[in-house]
Amino acid sequence: MSTKHEIKPPARVVTNEDKPFWDALDAGRFVLARCSCGAWYARSQACLTCQASAASLIWTAASGRGVVATFVVFEKAYHACFEQRLPYVVAVVELEEGPEFITNVIGCSVDEVTIGMAVDMVVIARGDQAIHQAQARL
Ligand SMILES: [Zn+2]
Numbered sequence: 080m081s082t083k084h085e086i087k088p089p090a091r092v093v094t095n096e097d098k099p100f101w102d103a104l105d106a107g108r109f110v111l112a113r114c115s116c117g118a119w120y121a122r123s124q125a126c127l128t129c130q131a132s133a134a135s136l137i138w139t140a141a142s143g144r145g146v147v148a149t150f151v152v153f154e155k156a157y158h159a160c161f162e163q164r165l166p167y168v169v170a171v172v173e174l175e176e177g178p179e180f181i182t183n184v185i186g187c188s189v190d191e192v193t194i195g196m197a198v199d200m201v202v203i204a205r206g207d208q209a210i211h212q213a214q215a216r217l
Contacts, residue, residue, distance in 0.1 A: 086159045086160045087160065087206055088206045088208075089158050089160065094122070095123075096122040096123045096124060096133075099112070099123065100112075100121065104202055104209045104210070104211060107209065108140060108202070109141055109143050109200050109202055109211060110138045110139060110140055110141060111138070111141040111174070111176055111178055112136040112138055113136060113137050113138075113176075114126040114128065114131050115129075115131065116128050118177070119176035119177050120178060121179075121180065123136060124136075141176055141200075142174070142175050142176065143174070144175045144197070144198075144199055145172045145173055145175060145180075145197075145198055145200065145213065146172070146173055146195050146196065146197055146198065147171070147172060147184060147193065147194055147195065147198060147213070148171040148172065148173040148179060148194065149170065149171050150168050150169065150170035150171070150184065150192055150194070151169055152166050152167070152189045153165065153166060153168070153169055154166045166189050167183055167189065168183055168184040168192050169181065169182075169183060170182060170183070170184050170198075170213060172198055172200070172213045174200070180211065182200070182213050183212050183213065184198060184213045184215055185201075185212045185213065185214055185215065186214045186215040187215040187217055191217070192215070197216040198213035198215055198216055199213070200212070200213055201213075
């Protein structure tokens with residue numbers, strides 16, 4: 080056990096458009112907003128495919144399956160909370176349903192991360208909130 084004062088992670092920024100996403104995540108579920116035409120979104124918005132209203136989208140459990148579209152390795156912490164995790168990967172993950180998420184890739188060393196690698200979005204606790212992470216599918 081560390082005797083140092085625990086450094087709290089940075090606060091999440093939540094908008095009206097993505098509040099249902101974060102509320103579901105806090106309940107351990109990874110959801111996306113689905114339009115009746117089959118398009119998926121990471122936030123409440125009018126459908127870009129069929130112009131359905133934002134209010135008509137339904138928050139629905141997503142597969143969580145995706146691939147790493149691009150990534151960088153962070154070797155310097157931009158928040159003191161993350162210093163013990165260095166180095167770590169910050170990636171753009173493209174989900175099977177279409178939306179992209181910026182998240183960390185976990186479950187492998189930073190040297191094993193490649194563009195196109197398969198990942199599964201997982202929900203984990205960080206402080207008193209839930210966050211999403213991309214678990215490497217090795
Ligand atoms: Zn639509």
